[in-house]
Each structure stands twice: as structure tokens, then as C-alpha cells.
Amino acid sequence: MSPIISIRGLTKAYASGQVALRGVDLEIRRGEIFALLGPNGAGKTTLIGIVCGIVNPSSGTVLADGHDIVRDYRAARSRIGLVPQELCVEAFETVQDTVRFSRGLFGKPANPALIERLLRDLTLWDKRASPIKDLSGGMKRRVMIAKALAHEPQILFLDEPTAGVDVELRQDMWALVRALREGGVTVILTTHYIEEAEEMADRIGVIHRGELILVEDKDTLMRQLGTKQLSLQLRQPLEHIPAALRDDPLELSADGQTLTFTFDARAQDTGIAELLRRLHDHGIDFRELRSSESSLEDIFVNLVRARA
Amino acid sequence: MNLYAIRAIYRFEMARTFRTLLQSIASPVISTSLYFVVFGAAIGSRMGQIDGVPYGAFIIPGLIMLSLLNESISNASFAIYMPKWTGTIYELLSAPVNYCEILIGYVGAAATKSVVLGLLILLTARFFVDYRVEHPLVMLFFLVLTAVSFSLFGFIIGIWADNFEKLQIIPLMIVTPLTFLGGSFYSISMLPPVWQTVSLFNPVVYLVNGFRWSFFGTADVDVRVCLVMMLGFLALCIAVVWWVFRTGYRLKT
Numbered sequence: 405m406s407p408i409i410s411i412r413g414l415t416k417a418y419a420s421g422q423v424a425l426r427g428v429d430l431e432i433r434r435g436e437i438f439a440l441l442g443p444n445g446a447g448k449t450t451l452i453g454i455v456c457g458i459v460n461p462s463s464g465t466v467l468a469d470g471h472d473i474v475r476d477y478r479a480a481r482s483r484i485g486l487v488p489q490e491l492c493v494e495a496f497e498t499v500q501d502t503v504r505f506s507r508g509l510f511g512k513p514a515n516p517a518l519i520e521r522l523l524r525d526l527t528l529w530d531k532r533a534s535p536i537k538d539l540s541g542g543m544k545r546r547v548m549i550a551k552a553l554a555h556e557p558q559i560l561f562l563d564e565p566t567a568g569v570d571v572e573l574r575q576d577m578w579a580l581v582r583a584l585r586e587g588g589v590t591v592i593l594t595t596h597y598i599e600e601a602e603e604m605a606d607r608i609g610v611i612h613r614g615e616l617i618l619v620e621d622k623d624t625l626m627r628q629l630g631t632k633q634l635s636l637q638l639r640q641p642l643e644h645i646p647a648a649l650r651d652d653p654l655e656l657s658a659d660g661q662t663l664t665f666t667f668d669a670r671a672q673d674t675g676i677a678e679l680l681r682r683l684h685d686h687g688i689d690f691r692e693l694r695s696s697e698s699s700l701e702d703i704f705v706n707l708v709r710a711r712a
Numbered sequence: 713m714n715l716y717a718i719r720a721i722y723r724f725e726m727a728r729t730f731r732t733l734l735q736s737i738a739s740p741v742i743s744t745s746l747y748f749v750v751f752g753a754a755i756g757s758r759m760g761q762i763d764g765v766p767y768g769a770f771i772i773p774g775l776i777m778l779s780l781l782n783e784s785i786s787n788a789s790f791a792i793y794m795p796k797w798t799g800t801i802y803e804l805l806s807a808p809v810n811y812c813e814i815l816i817g818y819v820g821a822a823a824t825k826s827v828v829l830g831l832l833i834l835l836t837a838r839f840f841v842d843y844r845v846e847h848p849l850v851m852l853f854f855l856v857l858t859a860v861s862f863s864l865f866g867f868i869i870g871i872w873a874d875n876f877e878k879l880q881i882i883p884l885m886i887v888t889p890l891t892f893l894g895g896s897f898y899s900i901s902m903l904p905p906v907w908q909t910v911s912l913f914n915p916v917v918y919l920v921n922g923f924r925w926s927f928f929g930t931a932d933v934d935v936r937v938c939l940v941m942m943l944g945f946l947a948l949c950i951a952v953v954w955w956v957f958r959t960g961y962r963l964k965t
Contacts, residue, residue, distance in 0.1 A: 418965055419965070456802075456805075456806040457805055457806050458802055458805045458806055458964065459964060459965055460960055460964050460965070477808065478714070478808040478810075479808075480808075481806060481807060481808040482808040484806070486802065486803075486806050488799070488802050490799050492798050492799030492800045492802065493798075493800065494798070494800055495798070496728075496731055497724075497727070501724075501727065504720075505720050505723075505724050506720075506803060507716075507720075508716045508717060508719060508720025508723075509716075509717045509720045509721065509803065509804070509807045509809065510716075510717070510807050510808060511714040511716050511717055511807075511808050511809075512716060513716060551803065
């Protein structure tokens with residue numbers, strides 16, 4: 405199946421001289437949830453801005469569902485919905501009017517039934533006649549989502565959807581994104597909350613200083629780059645690691661109670677069996693053993709640090 | 713043509729007018745009425761006729777132009793400046809609309825308001841002075857042409873402005889003085905010759921005189937010259953808007 409978004413050699417240098425994107429190539433698959441991860445100022449918002457038509461690219465091409473975003477902008481844009489990072493809404497308009505406006509702006513005839521369903525799904529129906537200024541921050545965010553979905557886009561961009569949003573709303577947002585995917589919508593979200601990407605995404609792209617430094621299936625990424633750790637709670641605290649074990653990737657906690665062994669989850673032989681035997685030989689006994697996988701956050705920090 | 717988009721923008725803008733009905737319609741009507749009371753009834757009764765027209769009636773075209781210019785500019789400039797200021801412009805920029813459609817929506821709405829306002833002022837004037845309109849169709853044509861041209865001009869100001877001061881400065885510092893000096897309240901033939909010549913560089917002179925001709929059949933400047941000047945201004949505004957959209961000036965980075 406052809407990709408729903410295809411980005412080739414995209415660069416962007418702002419008039420100020422700031423280079424936001426340095427040759428990005430990216431393909432987004434139909435129906436996936438793609439998380440674009442990166443620190444602040446990495447170029448996430450610029451990338452989205454270009455695809456949506458808000459920012460002019462310096463060079464490169466973008467196809468949305470096969471349509472060039474510059475030459476064939478009408479076809480491209482009518483397939484895309486955007487929820488920007490900032491909360492920007494018309495304060496005095498009512499919820500219903502602003503969502504209707506969005507649908508019209510994107511060239512679709514009025515469809516009250518669709519708008520009603522959308523507002524009900526986003527629990528905004530009761531507030532449909534309220535001016536937007538009277539809504540809470542979380543509701544305003546949902547209004548922006550309703551606006552972005554009003555023209556039934558195939559592609560939805562969510563720029564930092566859960567920045568500054570409380571836990572409950574964040575859960576709702578995640579549920580909503582999954583429901584959209586069920587309905588066949590491709591969702592591209594940017595975030596700097598790693599847990600969000602970890603929780604939601606099918607694939608993850610990491611952008612850093614305007615370059616896409618990694619694009620990978622989330623699970624593969626976690627498996628490939630994931631190191632595991634084995635923690636041993638000792639029966640007798642140790643003062644130091646025995647000399648014979650110094651060369652092993654072992655760390656002793658400050659209180660001498662916990663010994664941590666780091667190993668590569670990908671390796672054929674993780675070295676755990678060998679370690680345990682040697683510990684036994686040295687008379688080191690343990691009460692409890694626990695293994696943990698490194699989070700996406702660790703992976704991310706490592707990647708960015710390796711580039712720095 | 714994305715007709716749904718044009719309609720959406722137009723309706724949105726008209727809804728904004730109805731939300732602020734007092735400010736949009738009532739206040740210009742009231743302030744114009746005050747002009748009629750002061751210049752038309754109080755002072756005008758002591759003034760002689762100009763070109764055979766009683767002074768109270770003479771100032772009607774100028775007064776309408778005064779409001780028309782100000783309202784067209786402020787309506788259209790606010791319409792496009794506010795989305796830029798609040799950030800909601802992202803939606804317009806990401807929508808499948810071309811520049812022509814955006815313009816028709818915004819400028820169409822601003823011009824509609826101005827024309828309605830101009831006609832309201834004309835009706836209001838009936839309560840104060842007696843007047844006749846010799847060429848009603850020409851009058852309507854000039855009204856619409858001016859409303860559209862200056863709404864376009866306002867649209868350009870709204871795009872150019874990046875703060876509220878800039879939004880106000882051109883109407884306040886340029887348009888209002890030019891209107892007052894453009895023969896709204898007098899005939900430029902009453903001026904010393906030097907100032908008559910200077911006045912011919914004031915574009916508002918042509919607006920007021922063209923409009924006045926449609927009322928009374930007489931004016932300081934030939935009505936055809938007025939028409940050419942007005943169309944020229946319209947063409948200039950269209951050219952600037954075309955450039956703005958082509959380059960994304962102050963809209964896209």
C-alpha cells in the first residue's frame with residue numbers, strides 16, 4: 405500500500421537564518437499512529453506546519469495521499485486535519501458555530517448529524533451553544549480537535565496533544581486517538597512525553613536539530629535498543645564488589661544491599677546464568693531478583709546524547 | 713471554487729457584525745447624525761448654497777464617504793488581524809482555499825457591512841435635511857466600488873499590522889485627515905488656487921466628488937476622472953494583495 409504521507413528531502417531555513425529542518429525523508433503508513441519525538445526546538449512543529457500548508461518549505465516535496473501539498477494543495481489539504489499546539493480559538497463564537505465554520509472552510513457541505521456525533525464523542529454536545537471563552541482549557545482543546553475533524557480528514561496531526569493537560573484528559577485523548585485509528589484515520593502526533601509515544605504509537609520517529617535520526621516500529625525499537633537490568637537484593641550487604649567480578653557490568657548500590665547487572669537483551673547469551681554461578685562461588689547470596697527493561701526515555705536520551 | 717469556504721468566511725464575519733451590532737452599525741450612524749445636527753442644521757442654516765445645493769445636503773455624500781472609508785478599513789483590517797493575533801489563522805492557512813476565496817469572503821463581508829451602513833446613513837440624513845439623488849444607480853455603483861476598494865485596503869493594513877498601533881495608525885493619521893481635506897465639508901473651488909492643486913493629489917477628493925456628482929449632478933472634478941481614479945485605486949489594492957498572497961508576506965514564514 406502506498407504511504408499516506410511521503411516526505412522527500414524537506415528543508416526549512418527561516419528568514420532569521422535559523423535552520424529548522426535539514427533534509428527530512430519520511431513515509432507515514434496508512435492507518436498508523438506515528439509519534440514524532442524530539443526535544444523542544446527540534447523541528448517537530450515546523451515539519452507539521454509545512455505538511456499542513458502553514459509554513460513554506462525551503463526545498464523538498466511532500467505528498468499527502470499522493471497529492472503534492474503545493475501544486476495540488478486543495479486535494480492535499482482537504483485530507484488533512486490539524487490540531488496545533490497552542491490553544492487558539494475564537495473566543496466569542498459558540499462551539500457549534502466554530503465547528504460548522506471549519507467544515508465549510510474545508511469545502512464540505514453542512515452535515516448537522518456529523519457535527520452532532522463529533523460533539524457528542526468529544527463530550528461537547530451540552531456546551532454546543534456556549535461561547536468558547538466560557539469553556540475550560542481541556543474543553544477548548546477538544547473544540548480544536550472537533551474543528552480538525554469536522555471535514556472528515558484521513559490524516560490528523562496532533563501537535564503536542566497532551567501538553568499541559570491533566571491526567572484524566574490525557575487518558576481520554578489517548579482513547580480518542582485509538583478510536584480514530586479504528587475508524588481508519590492516520591494519526592501523527594508530536595510529543596516530548598516519551599510515555600505518550602510508548603503508550604500510543606505504532607511507529608516512532610526521533611527528530612533532533614532538524615534531522616530525523618531514527619524511524620522505527622516501536623516494539624522493534626524497544627527490543628533492539630533496549631538494555632535490560634537485573635537487580636539482586638543481597639542477603640548480606642557488600643562493602644565492595646569482589647575483585648574477581650570487577651570486570652563484569654555490575655554496580656553496587658551505596659548501601660551495599662543491591663547489586664545491579666546490566667545486559668544486552670538482544671544477545672544470544674545474556675550472561676545471567678554465568679553471573680549467578682560466579683556469585684554463588686563467591687558466597688554472595690540474594691533474597692530477591694528483579695529484571696527491568698529500559699524505557700523509551702532511556703533510548704531517546706541515549707540517541708540524542710550520542711548525537712550531541 | 714471552494715464556495716463552501718467563501719460562505720463560511722462570509723457568514724462568520726457577518727455573525728461577528730451581529731455580535732457587535734452597536735459598535736458596527738449604531739455608532740457610525742449616531743456619529744454621522746451628530747455631524748448633520750452640527751454642520752447641517754446648526755451651522756448649515758447660516759451658510760449659503762454651494763453649486764446651487766443647500767449646505768446641509770451638500771455634505772451628505774462627504775459624510776457617507778467619511779464613514780464608508782473608516783468602516784471599510786476597520787472592518788476588513790480587524791477581520792484579518794484578529795485571527796493573526798489570536799493564532800486562529802492557522803486554520804485559514806491550512807484549509808483548501810485559494811487567496812481569491814479568502815478575499816471574497818473577508819472583503820465581501822466587510823464591503824457588505826459598509827454598503828449597508830452607507831445606506832443607513834443616507835436614510836438617517838432624511839430626518840435632518842432634504843436631498844435628491846439624481847443618478848441613483850451611479851450612486852450605488854460608487855458606494856459599492858468604494859466599499860470594496862477600501863475593504864481591500866483595510867485587508868492589506870490588517871495583514872501588514874503586527875500590533876494594534878499599526879492597525880489604527882493609517883486610518884487615524886492618513887485616511888481621516890485626507891477625508892477631512894478631501895472636500896467632504898466644502899468644495900475645493902473655495903480654496904486658494906495653490907491648495908486646489910494640492911487637493912488634486914488627495915485621492916479622497918475623487919471619491920467625494922464622484923459620489924457627490926451622483927447626487928447633485930455637479931462636482932469639482934469631472935466624474936469620469938473620478939471613476940478612473942477609483943478604479944486605479946482598486947487595481948492598486950488588488951495588485952498589492954496579489955503580491956501579499958504570492959509571497960506569503962506576514963502570513964507564512
